[in-house]
Amino acid sequence: MDWNLLDEALGLHHTNAKPWPLCGRFVLVEDCVDTSAAFVLHHILKRSFSSSPSSAVLFLAFSHPFSHYDHVLRKLGCNLAAQRDNGRFLFLDMLMLQCPEGKPDQNGLASVFEKIERVITALHEDKKFISIIIDDISFLEVAANGYSNNVLNLLHYCHTLTSEYGCAFIALGHKDIYLNGDNAAVIFEMEYYADILVRAEPLSTGLAKDVHGQLMVSDKETQHQHGISTIKTHNFHFKIKENVIECFYPGTKI
Amino acid sequence: MAATRARVSSFSRNVSTETSQNPGLKHGPNGTMFISSGIPDLDKILGGGFSLGSLVMVMEDAEAPHHMLLLRNFMSQGLVQKQPLLYASASRDPKRFLGTLPSLASLKGDKSSDLSHEKDLRIAWQYKKYFGEPQLNLNTNNGGQHDYCNDFDLRKPLDRQFFSGSNVDCVSINDSPNLTALQDRCAGFLAKFSRNEGCIRTAGRIAIQSFCSPQCKYSNEEWHMLSFIRSLKGMARTSNAVVVVTFPPSLLSPSCSKRLQHMADTLLSVKTIPDEDKELAKLLTGYQDMIGLLNVHKIARLNTQVPVILEATTFSLKLHKRRFLVLECLNQAPVDGSSGSSYGTSGGCSGSTKTGSLDF
Numbered sequence: 013m014d015w016n017l018l019d020e021a022l023g024l025h026h027t028n029a030k031p032w033p034l035c036g037r038f039v040l041v042e043d044c045v046d047t048s049a050a051f052v053l054h055h056i057l058k059r060s061f062s063s064s065p066s067s068a069v070l071f072l073a074f075s076h077p078f079s080h081y082d083h084v085l086r087k088l089g090c091n092l093a094a095q096r097d098n099g100r101f102l103f104l105d106m107l108m109l110q111c112p113e114g115k116p117d118q119n120g121l122a123s124v125f126e127k128i129e130r131v132i133t134a135l136h137e138d139k140k141f142i143s144i145i146i147d148d149i150s151f152l153e154v155a156a157n158g159y160s161n162n163v164l165n166l167l168h169y170c171h172t173l174t175s176e177y178g179c180a181f182i183a184l185g186h187k188d189i190y191l192n193g194d195n196a197a198v199i200f201e202m203e204y205y206a207d208i209l210v211r212a213e214p215l216s217t218g219l220a221k222d223v224h225g226q227l228m229v230s231d232k233e234t235q236h237q238h239g240i241s242t243i244k245t246h247n248f249h250f251k252i253k254e255n256v257i258e259c260f261y262p263g264t265k266i
Numbered sequence: 267m268a269a270t271r272a273r274v275s276s277f278s279r280n281v282s283t284e285t286s287q288n289p290g291l292k293h294g295p296n297g298t299m300f301i302s303s304g305i306p307d308l309d310k311i312l313g314g315g316f317s318l319g320s321l322v323m324v325m326e327d328a329e330a331p332h333h334m335l336l337l338r339n340f341m342s343q344g345l346v347q348k349q350p351l352l353y354a355s356a357s358r359d360p361k362r363f364l365g366t367l368p369s370l371a372s373l374k375g376d377k378s379s380d381l382s383h384e385k386d387l388r389i390a391w392q393y394k395k396y397f398g399e400p401q402l403n404l405n406t407n408n409g410g411q412h413d414y415c416n417d418f419d420l421r422k423p424l425d426r427q428f429f430s431g432s433n434v435d436c437v438s439i440n441d442s443p444n445l446t447a448l449q450d451r452c453a454g455f456l457a458k459f460s461r462n463e464g465c466i467r468t469a470g471r472i473a474i475q476s477f478c479s480p481q482c483k484y485s486n487e488e489w490h491m492l493s494f495i496r497s498l499k500g501m502a503r504t505s506n507a508v509v510v511v512t513f514p515p516s517l518l519s520p521s522c523s524k525r526l527q528h529m530a531d532t533l534l535s536v537k538t539i540p541d542e543d544k545e546l547a548k549l550l551t552g553y554q555d556m557i558g559l560l561n562v563h564k565i566a567r568l569n570t571q572v573p574v575i576l577e578a579t580t581f582s583l584k585l586h587k588r589r590f591l592v593l594e595c596l597n598q599a600p601v602d603g604s605s606g607s608s609y610g611t612s613g614g615c616s617g618s619t620k621t622g623s624l625d626f
Binding site for chain 1: 488490496497500503504521524525533563564568569570571572
């Protein structure tokens with residue numbers, strides 16, 4: 013298996029302890045208009061399938077339909093349609109999900125809760141390594157009419173699944189939306205809970221064909237050595253291609 | 267030949283080619299289809315046109331109506347190719363706007379032949395025999411309707427026959443308390459173009475102008491507007507249509523504007539150029555002819571994860587012969603005229619710090 017810098021930063025190459033190292037961990041991916049980090053989700057999705065035959069993914073799609081992900085992952089060497097037929101890829105299309113407007117409806121996202129719970133309890137019976145992926149937290153907020161409490165409840169629930177069922181939870185949010193502090197509670201709480209934070213930004217020098225941006229990956233290691241928790245940070249540049257992500261340290265792109 | 271293929275191999279061609287059955291559609295990469303924006307230069311910049319199923323958002327400049335140029339050409343292009351159109355605006359009588367749409371450039375092709383004269387090299391007569399037939403410009407003759415992208419003459423209004431039929435629907439959002447009615451109209455319209463595995467008969471176009479302008483009663487309800495755009499995006503994604511929405515970001519909160527920018531598949535913005543700006547006049551060639559700037563922030567990437575990186579993201583809007591809208595790369599004026607070391611370099615001047623283009 014060819015590990016790249018992103019795999020190493022996420023700890024995916026440590027397959028001795030557990031085949032799917034993200035189990036029990038929450039990965040928050042952040043990006044901005046100039047640089048999309050959706051490719052990180054695609055990469056994690058691909059790696060989760062190849063980690064173990066008893067891995068499965070529950071994918072809550074707010075941003076793109078199944079056909080889009082099918083095309084993208086196929087070029088990465090992963091057949092989502094087949095995985096879906098095998099019961100290893102559960103795609104919940106949330107593109108048209110919209111809570112009715114009016115007072116903050118406590119049950120607005122309840123249907124989503126129920127679906128997730130049903131799927132996880134069913135999957136848990138024969139799959140050991142389950143990942144939950146939300147492709148856009150900001151769209152989830154729009155679906156919930158901006159009621160952060162409902163959104164946070166759902167996100168907290170997904171987070172508790174990491175300890176309760178040992179799931180991996182990966183979510184993507186757009187950092188630049190919250191820069192002014194409006195509704196920032198959602199992103200701040202997510203950053204607080206995240207075990208791994210992956211942030212994609214454009215290069216400070218602007219656009220380039222050879223380097224599409226820079227990634228900063230922070231891993232809050234939970235093993236406390238002498239009571240000191242460490243944060244491992246990785247910084248590198250990336251270039252996105254159809255069938256691979258090239259990661260390299262700044263200045264080392266050939 | 268089927269216009270959409272169910273299984274596309276990983277090695278799909280990146281060249282866009284026209285479909286013979288429907289000249290208004292073009293194959294794009296990764297199993298996508300394009301329709302023209304109505305502006306030949308913009309089609310080239312975007313790599314073919316607007317992808318079917320995508321949401322195009324144009325950020326307006328409150329000081330100038332340049333976004334109208336984009337909208338008008340987009341709408342005219344669709345009407346000329348008999349692609350159904352739904353147009354919504356905050357004016358009381360949106361139908362009157364149709365009278366301001368530009369008409370097809372006259373078939374004499376005065377624009378294209380003149381430009382080709384300027385651009386082609388003049389070949390000495392004895393070498394012409396080696397080049398075979400002279401290359402035909404893609405937008406000449408053939409009757410304008412049969413081309414993928416047409417030139418539009420902004421000084422002549424579009425022939426009434428193009429929009430008097432039933433394929434144009436105009437909606438006024440002036441009196442609506444909320445966007446529900448418009449959402450239903452859009453849903454009904456897009457349902458006619460829903461995607462199935464068969465071939466595409468025709469594509470639809472939705473043009474929504476200044477959708478959060480203060481005249482609208484709901485303009486303060488940002489979450490309501492966001493959910494409208496999000497559902498529009500979702501509906502468009504599963505249909506063979508392109509939705510173009512213009513909005514003034516200065517009238518929204520920064521986070522709402524950013525959310526809309528993230529929702530867009532293709533994101534453009536237009537800016538004014540101050541008149542009589544001596545600094546700019548020294549910096550750029552052709553400054554006097556420019557009416558505004560167009561910035562390309564994001565280009566739709568459907569079915570792929572690879573971003574499109576352009577050579578330049580800022581273009582000047584010019585009117586060629588005061589009739590035809592053209593987009594040009596910005597060119598720095600030669601320094602002092604004599605020491606011409608800056609020949610042909612491009613530079614961005616719109617003040618955005620992050621998008622500097624690289625020199626070739």
